[in-house]
Amino acid sequence: MTAVTWLTVWALAVTPAPRAPLDSLYRPAAERLIGAALSSDHAMLRLSQLCDGIGHRLSGSPELDRAIAWAAQAMREDGLEKVRLQPAMVPHWVRGEEHAEMVEPGPQQLSILGLGRSVGTTAGGITAEVVVVESFAELDSLPADAVRGRMVLFDVPFTRYGETVRYRSQGANRAAARGAVAALVRSVGPVSLRTPHTGAMGGYVDSLPQIPAAAVTLEDASMIHRLLKRGQRVRVHLEMGARTLPDTLSHNVIGEIRGWQKPDEVVVVGGHIDSWDVGRGAQDDGGGVVISMEALRLIRQLGLRPRRTLRCVLWTNEENGTRGAQAYAESLGALVGKHVAAVESDGGVERPVGFEFGALRIGTDSTDAPRVAQAVARAKEIGRLLAGLGADRIADSGGDADIGPLMRKGVLGVAHRTTGEHYFDWHHTPADTPDKVDPIELRKNVAALAVMVFVLADMPEPLVPPPGAAAAAAAAAMRPAAARR
Numbered sequence: 018m019t020a021v022t023w024l025t026v027w028a029l030a031v032t033p034a035p036r037a038p039l040d041s042l043y044r045p046a047a048e049r050l051i052g053a054a055l056s057s058d059h060a061m062l063r064l065s066q067l068c069d070g071i072g073h074r075l076s077g078s079p080e081l082d083r084a085i086a087w088a089a090q091a092m093r094e095d096g097l098e099k100v101r102l103q104p105a106m107v108p109h110w111v112r113g114e115e116h117a118e119m120v121e122p123g124p125q126q127l128s129i130l131g132l133g134r135s136v137g138t139t140a141g142g143i144t145a146e147v148v149v150v151e152s153f154a155e156l157d158s159l160p161a162d163a164v165r166g167r168m169v170l171f172d173v174p175f176t177r178y179g180e181t182v183r184y185r186s187q188g189a190n191r192a193a194a195r196g197a198v199a200a201l202v203r204s205v206g207p208v209s210l211r212t213p214h215t216g217a218m219g220g221y222v223d224s225l226p227q228i229p230a231a232a233v234t235l236e237d238a239s240m241i242h243r244l245l246k247r248g249q250r251v252r253v254h255l256e257m258g259a260r261t262l263p264d265t266l267s268h269n270v271i272g273e274i275r276g277w278q279k280p281d282e283v284v285v286v287g288g289h290i291d292s293w294d295v296g297r298g299a300q301d302d303g304g305g306v307v308i309s310m311e312a313l314r315l316i317r318q319l320g321l322r323p324r325r326t327l328r329c330v331l332w333t334n335e336e337n338g339t340r341g342a343q344a345y346a347e348s349l350g351a352l353v354g355k356h357v358a359a360v361e362s363d364g365g366v367e368r369p370v371g372f373e374f375g376a377l378r379i380g381t382d383s384t385d386a387p388r389v390a391q392a393v394a395r396a397k398e399i400g401r402l403l404a405g406l407g408a409d410r411i412a413d414s415g416g417d418a419d420i421g422p423l424m425r426k427g428v429l430g431v432a433h434r435t436t437g438e439h440y441f442d443w444h445h446t447p448a449d450t451p452d453k454v455d456p457i458e459l460r461k462n463v464a465a466l467a468v469m470v471f472v473l474a475d476m477p478e479p480l481v482p483p484p485g486a487a488a489a490a491a492a493a494a495m496r497p498a499a500a501r502r
């Protein structure tokens with residue numbers, strides 16, 4: 018051979034083969050999964066079993082225990098492997114009887130829902146004059162005697178959930194700090210048919226009195242606000258039987274398809290099995306639960322065993338503690354280093370639009386931008402498989418409550434995203450029922466999720482190195498050159 022020929026052979030040997038784009042590698046499998054998902058009503062059947070058959074599922078309730086047993090049984094019927102319950106001690110808050118009435122001018126019943134974690138009122142309730150504010154700054158600017166002994170109504174219109182929800186989280190403590198006897202919070206939602214929205218408030222601060230807090234409807238909040246603006250005195254009678262009982266035992270439900278080549282590497286997918294104690298937890302998060310289960314059922318049914326282990330985790334207690342998510346992350350120990358991605362569906366099951374990817378610097382909440390960029394660039398190839406479903410938007414800023422503890426340990430987080438057009442109209446209300454779920458959109462969500470998690474679990478190399486590999490590489494780079502030889 019001439020020198021030139023030798024050079025060519027050498028160049029071919031050391032240049033890595035061009036990596037096949039994921040969409041060309043996985044087009045046939047994706048088409049089979051999408052076809053199976055779009056032609057099956059099984060997810061809707063399961064949603065009805067869960068939401069209509071069992072009901073809402075607050076931590077500590079017998080319904081949550083029944084839902085957990087139902088999900089484990091369903092996973093066994095689907096042929097998942099290592100189906101198991103993972104214990105987690107969860108808060109046990111109970112609502113009790115509650116009602117509110119405007120007594121001056123009045124009388125008029127108000128439609129309320131006590132906030133999760135709130136204390137109740139004393140027996141017989143509280144009657145007090147109402148003061149309305151539109152922000153914490155306005156509350157803090159009021160003279161002391163305008164707040165002391167009164168109920169504070171936070172009438173703050175919904176902008177974005179993450180922004181407006183702070184009035185639900187901090188309202189009671191901020192009102193208590195000014196001497197108020199109760200906090201009423203305009204429901205954190207964009208529209209209302211006189212549907213109050215419950216949800217957890219932040220914990221009480223030790224240095225402040227614990228005052229009861231409840232959500233009122235948009236209609237009632239506006240009415241009270243209008244009356245006060247006209248100079249009318251408003252008094253409300255509030256009675257709440259809420260109590261916090263000792264923590265109680267609950268469980269995450271886990272089942273998996275064992276990887277054929279790298280069984281110790283894991284892709285997690287799931288939603289939360291608990292819900293608020295009103296409505297039926299259909300969009301939040303019955304939908305996320307059933308599409309996660311359905312993704313694994315279809316992958317198994319089609320005989321598509323992935324390279325890595327694909328694990329469905331249905332977290333308990335997302336709504337008022339996220340103890341299930343903490344228990345799962347803590348149970349892993351060093352095995353977290355083998356988690357290549359954690360996918361969560363907890364934004365409802367309206368029309369799917371895609372997935373958001375997020376990575377954190379280990380032990381922090383700060384974004385690891387280079388890892389996110391690397392993941393997003395590659396995941397766009399998976400997105401192309403979802404274009405026919407309209408679910409091909411691949412973006413950064415991914416993250417959600419139940420994958421948070423894993424992300425803080427360095428696992429790539431992936432949030433399933435839908436249009437979310439009406440999600441906050443229903444979420445945490447008596448109206449979150451299965452009729453809000455469009456059966457065809459539900460099938461599309463199954464299809465998009467099944468393709469995403471199958472490719473993540475099967476692709477030859479993960480989107481980004483899992484935390485263990487990243488830590489090993491960092492450690493190797495730190496070692497002195499002599500030690501490396």
Ligand SMILES: [Zn+2]
Pocket residue numbers: 289301302335363
């Ligand atoms: Zn949720």
